[in-house]
Amino acid sequence: MSEFFSERLGATGINKHYLLGHDAAAALLVDGRLVAAVEEERLNREKKTTDFPTHAIDWCLKEGGITFDDVDVFAFPWNWTPQVLDEIRDGIRTSPLPQDAKTRLMADMGDLFEQVVSHEAMLADFEARTGHRPHPAKVRFVPHHLAHATTGYYLAGLKDCAFLVSDGRAERFSSLTGEIRDGRITVFEDSVIGAQHSMGTLFSSLTRFLGFVPNNDEYKVMGLAGYAVPPTPNPFLDNLLTLHDDGRYSFSKPLQTDDLRSHDALFEEYFGPFEDTLAYTSRVAAAAQQMLNVATAHQIGHLERKTDLDRLLFEGGVALNCLNNTPLFEGSRFEDMQVSFGASDTGITIGAAAHAWLGDPGTGSTDIVAAAAAPVTPYLGPDYDEAEIEEALAGFAGRVVFSRLDDDQVVEQAAELLTQKVVIGYFEGRVEHGPRALGHRSIIANPGFDDMKDIINTRVKHREPFRPFAPLVLEEQAPKIFEMGRKTSSPYMTFVFPVRDEYKDRIPGAVHVDGTSRIQTLTHEGTPRLTALLRRFTELTGTPCLINTSFNVAGEPIVCTPTDALNCFMGTEIDYLVLGNHLVTRSDDY
Structure with missing residues (x-):
């Protein structure tokens, strides 16, 4: 492919x-x-x-x-199916593209079908x-x-629900809504949005325009949005986005989905020639974020009128825009909204x-x-026993020193270390599924230090300094620290909440510039050892959160094996590594 x-x-x-x-x-x-x-x-x-x-x-x-x-x-x-191919070709035939471009694209789509899909x-x-x-x-x-919708339905416990799915594009579409009752899906056909009006693809184009990797770095655009307020008037709302009575939306200039740069000229018309500055990029990001919020709220408003169900699932890549998810839920009549770890x-x-x-x-x-009835956990990937961990450690002989601990000792020693300005690579159990590190392959640190975000971004992750970090928080304490509205938990980092004023100075390393945090709530049932570690750390410091970011460096996947973890540890300025039940440091010669 x-x-x-x-x-x-x-x-x-x-x-x-x-x-x-x-x-x-x-x-x-x-x-x-x-x-x-x-x-x-x-x-x-x-x-x-x-x-x-x-x-x-x-x-x-x-x-x-x-x-x-x-x-x-x-x-x-x-x-x-052949019918999908015919419908795609019909769309190309009626598009405003020049004839030679139509001919070339139709041939490419035919070959894509025959050779790949x-x-x-x-x-x-x-x-x-x-x-x-x-x-x-x-x-x-x-x-x-439908696979997206069923992912959310399955992971939410097979309960009847309404759903919104939105992403870049699939066979022909980019977004749709519907219901799932007793395992049977009904798509509301009047809600279907074609690929040429894809919010996910538009964000990918914006991501590329701002100098990042499309279908990979959209979360950076989301982070940038916190550094500015949307411009008034917002050209995306006034000139590009049209909301329709049936709950759909469209763009005044449809996307050319085979051309990532098809809207670059439009972006520059709206915001001026591209400037690689925080002021410029954050202004574009804030305008785009507001557009996404308006479009999805419009879809949900129509869905509310189509269904009598009170649960909402939001799935697809657009659902990972967690800055949108909290106001989307709070502005709806739904009693609960879930975005799965597999969105x-x-x-x-x-x-x-x-x-x-x-x-x-x-x-x-x-x-x-x-x-x-069976709980579904995100920890679904490979795990490694102590013998495999010690085999990996043997491969780093002379470069690291380590001690083997029991679980209580891991909790106590890691909590003690985290009272200092240190960064710990944390590796336990099975690899989590999805794009977020959820505490089994994480980097953790004390958010009480003002400069901790800068330390991790520059010395460890080797990434942009504007990037925020997510806090781990005990589920029962979360509403005391964050303004969670109607949400009671956020176990997968899929919602963003304002930090209460009295806690902003206590966890500065985990507060974004706009005063919010993308939290992960912990329970003993879900992550017993990490929950015990956070509880002990809070007892020692009075700080009720830990920074959690993925155990990797920019451009690499989250670590999987013990050897991956050791390579990342040795290649960064991470201070300590908890590797299963081993506490690892560098030898004096390294």
């Missing part, structure tokens, strides 16, 4: 993640229970890889103790990469946005598998009830 996009559509370098195929992953359900899921990037070490998830599939099978012959259903989170092409690729050809009766192709394309393999399982006539109601 990556070769086709690079040769035909120029998706190389900074643009390599712009089109389809990023965030390769695999997941395994056994009797309706999610037993394994991992992104390919964690294993092949290529961030946002477009490669076939060979390693992820192999690991899931191994984790489940099965072979391909034991698999009842193979589910793919795409459904490119058709059912036959996907099965042939699967066979070439795995050596196994699934029997046709065992194969399900799940439309991309981006990393999670759609879970949704595809769940969709196939729910639609399998062999699935009994007992299986569904049992699966719904």
Whole structure:
């Protein structure tokens, strides 16, 4: 896939993640229970890889103790049919593109279908990469946005819900709404928005315009938005975005989805020639953020009138814009809103598998009830026992020193260390699924120091100084520290809340410039040792939060193996490494 996009559509370098195929992953359900899921990037070490998830599939099978012959259903989170291709070509024919561009694009789409995304092409690729050809009766192709919706539904406990899915593009669409009742999806057809009016793709174009990597760095644009207020008037609202009575929106200038730069001239018309300054980039980001907030609130307002359900799921890459999620929920009538840890394309393999399982006539109601009762954790990837950790440590002999501790000692010693101005790499248990580090492959630090954000950004993460950090907070203490409104928890860093005034000076390292924080709430049931560590740290310092950021450096995936963790530790200015039950420091010679 990556070769086709690079040769035909120029998706190389900074643009390599712009089109389809990023965030390769695999997941395994056994009797309706999610037993394994991992992104390919964690294993092949290529961030946002477009490669076939060979390693992820192999690991899931191994984790489940099965072979391909034991698999009842193979589910793919795409459904490119000949009808989809015909509809895409019809859209190209009626577009305002010059005729030669239409001809070229129609040929490219035909070749994309035949060589990459058709059912036959996907099965042939699967066979070439795995050596196994699934029997046709065992194969399900799940439309991309339905896979997104089912991911949220499954991870939220299979409860009836309304949903909004919004991302860059799928087979033809970028966004839609609907309901899920008793495992059956109803799409509200009048809510469907085509790819040429994609909010996700527009944000990708903006991300590229501002000098970042599209389909990768949109969270940087979100962070920049906090440094400015939206301009008045906002040209995105006044000149580009049109809201329709049926809950949809459109752009006055439709996107050319094969051309990442199709709107650059428009951006410069609105904001002037590009300037690589915080003042310029934050003003554009704030204007774009306001546009996204208005557009999604419009969609939710219409969805409220279409459904009598009181739960809302928001899935797809746009749902990772957590700056939007809190006001979106607070401005709605829904009693609860959830954004799962699998909201981006990393999670759609879970949704595809769940969709196939729910639609399998062999699935009994007992299986569904049992699966719904089982808690779903984001910690679904590989883990490593003490013997594997010590084997990795042996490979760094002479460069590190370490001591082996029990869990209580890890909690006590790490909490004591964190009372100082130090940075700790924290590695335990199974790898978390999704784009956020949720405490199993994290870097943690004391947010009570004013300069801690700068220390981590420059000396450890090697990234832009404007980037904020998320605080870990005990779930029962979160409403005391943050203005959470109707939310009571945020376990996956998918909501942003204002920090209460009396705590801003107590956790300055975890407060963004606009006075907010993207929090992760902890419970003993979800993360017992990390929760105990935070509780002990609070007892020692009176500071009720810890900084949590992903255990990696800019441009690399989050660490997976003990060796990955040791390499990252040795290549940065991280002070200590908690590696399972080992406390690791550098030897005096390093």
